[in-house]
Amino acid sequence: MCGIVGIVSPEPVNQQVYDALLLLQHRGQDSTGIATADGPTFHIHKAKGQVREAFRTRDMRSLQGKMGLGHVRYATKGLADNEQEAQPFYVNAPYGIILVHNGNLTNTRELADDLFHIDRRHVNSTSDTEMLLNVLATELQSQITGLELDPDQVFTAVSQVHERVEGSYAAIAMIAGHGLLAFRDPYGIRPLILGRRAAGLLGDEWIVTSESLVLESAGYEVVREVAPGEAIFITTSGEMYSRQCAKNPRLVPCSFEYVYLARPDSVMNGISVYEARLRLGDRLADTIAEYTPMGDIDVVMPIPDSSRPAAMQVAQKLGIEYREGFYKNRYVGRTFIMPGQAQRKKSVRQKLNAMSTEFAGKNILIVDDSIVRGTTSKEIVDMARAAGANKVTFTSAAPPVRYPHVYGINMPSRSELVAHNRKIPEIARELGADRLIYQEVEDMKQAIIQGSSVTELEMSCFTGDYVTGTVTPEYLEWVERNQLS
Numbered sequence: 001m002c003g004i005v006g007i008v009s010p011e012p013v014n015q016q017v018y019d020a021l022l023l024l025q026h027r028g029q030d031s032t033g034i035a036t037a038d039g040p041t042f043h044i045h046k047a048k049g050q051v052r053e054a055f056r057t058r059d060m061r062s063l064q065g066k067m068g069l070g071h072v073r074y075a076t077k078g079l080a081d082n083e084q085e086a087q088p089f090y091v092n093a094p095y096g097i098i099l100v101h102n103g104n105l106t107n108t109r110e111l112a113d114d115l116f117h118i119d120r121r122h123v124n125s126t127s128d129t130e131m132l133l134n135v136l137a138t139e140l141q142s143q144i145t146g147l148e149l150d151p152d153q154v155f156t157a158v159s160q161v162h163e164r165v166e167g168s169y170a171a172i173a174m175i176a177g178h179g180l181l182a183f184r185d186p187y188g189i190r191p192l193i194l195g196r197r198a199a200g201l202l203g204d205e206w207i208v209t210s211e212s213l214v215l216e217s218a219g220y221e222v223v224r225e226v227a228p229g230e231a232i233f234i235t236t237s238g239e240m241y242s243r244q245c246a247k248n249p250r251l252v253p254c255s256f257e258y259v260y261l262a263r264p265d266s267v268m269n270g271i272s273v274y275e276a277r278l279r280l281g282d283r284l285a286d287t288i289a290e291y292t293p294m295g296d297i298d299v300v301m302p303i304p305d306s307s308r309p310a311a312m313q314v315a316q317k318l319g320i321e322y323r324e325g326f327y328k329n330r331y332v333g334r335t336f337i338m339p340g341q342a343q344r345k346k347s348v349r350q351k352l353n354a355m356s357t358e359f360a361g362k363n364i365l366i367v368d369d370s371i372v373r374g375t376t377s378k379e380i381v382d383m384a385r386a387a388g389a390n391k392v393t394f395t396s397a398a399p400p401v402r403y404p405h406v407y408g409i410n411m412p413s414r415s416e417l418v419a420h421n422r423k424i425p426e427i428a429r430e431l432g433a434d435r436l437i438y439q440e441v442e443d444m445k446q447a448i449i450q451g452s453s454v455t456e457l458e459m460s461c462f463t464g465d466y467v468t469g470t471v472t473p474e475y476l477e478w479v480e481r482n483q484l485s
């Protein structure tokens, strides 16, 4: 997952794009970039690191224009620690297109081949996003006849992109001199939402972004989610056009957004992320009650930050005291989305500290939202013991992560996953916990979709069922051999 935003306004947009990226920082910390369109000219600034350190005043001043887009990257393909592969990506023809992407393409081998042998295009990086942009550019080129650009031509090009590209993609592109294009893959795996704000006599401002909290914070009204397979085109003068561009669209959003990725104050596909996390806690509490003698637990504790809503609910439902025994250093970012295991491991210790007064002699029930590599949970169990805990029960509001995630979360290798090929008591031993309890897959699904019109979820990392169908065992082996560097 990454965070993306695009804005068309009657006024300069640089500050708005920056503010939106700050709000999306939890979706990617590797690199960031902003591009604006100043008439026919693009201004671009991209850099490694987080938003606050990447943009200086002089960079912001250079980002002139009334249409803009931005990206915070959590790399899933290519090089993570590399400014060249930061987004947005640019091609000069047709017109000049610049694009940001959240997601991960699963047919990059075929795309690389076709782009070179058939389209005669040069892709100068290992990024799947640059391929997506080149496919879009090729298809748009094949539609246009003159200097003018009709929304119909843009939509036909997006239909062709859906035919050629596989995997997950929520993307926003600017077409120089024409407008802003946003489109979502036919399964709507990654999120994308459209908003509008009146700018007085000047007309309307439009925003497309990954999470609803960005709209809320800037006073935009939610127009709607971009539908799976749909494309939205907003001209530079603010006219909005939309069309369904996929043959068989089907909403199958990523379950991991609700478990961990998204901010709790966002509403995604009509589901409040916070409420989904509370319901995950509710259902987890039922499972815990089945397996644990209640007198056995003195306190329930979250692992800050993402598990707090679930842990609160577990405590309430079980009628056990909720205590915060881990203090978090707020200046360390999210551990899971850091590149490299050494950095992730070190940062858990830097980030969390156990307060011995909360642990000494107690039986602790720890709640985390998920256990992926076990980096966090191993350290946490160690810390709890060192702080004097008696028994440590570890629980996860998500089921065991047993399979690679290929749709925009960096967990490509089965051997990295602590639950892969291990039964639950073996995982408990690996983590050093006295007892380990996971959410059931069906409970997770029901907790997330309850009360909404969503009927399907992308849950491949829990079940091994990949919605795009083309993810074969051979592909998964190839992904493992060619991991992110």
Ligand SMILES: O=P(O)(O)OC[C@H]1O[C@H](OP(=O)(O)OP(=O)(O)O)[C@H](O)[C@@H]1O
Binding pocket: 260, 303, 304, 305, 306, 307, 333, 334, 335, 336, 337, 368, 369, 370, 371, 372, 373, 374, 375, 376, 377
């Ligand atoms: O098993 P692991 O590989 O360690 O991954 C899972 C952990 O990583 C995430 O926390 P993170 O510190 O990234 O973010 P948070 O502060 O939002 O909880 C998640 O909330 C789990 O705690």
Ligand SMILES: NC(=O)CC[C@H](N)C(=O)O
Binding pocket: 001, 002, 073, 074, 075, 076, 077, 078, 101, 102, 103, 104, 105, 127, 128, 129, 408, 409
């Ligand atoms: N997590 C994402 O959405 C990543 C986008 C793209 N695949 C990249 O690696 O840059």
Ligand SMILES: [Mg+2]
Binding pocket: 303, 304, 305, 306, 307, 368, 369, 376
């Ligand atoms: Mg966490």
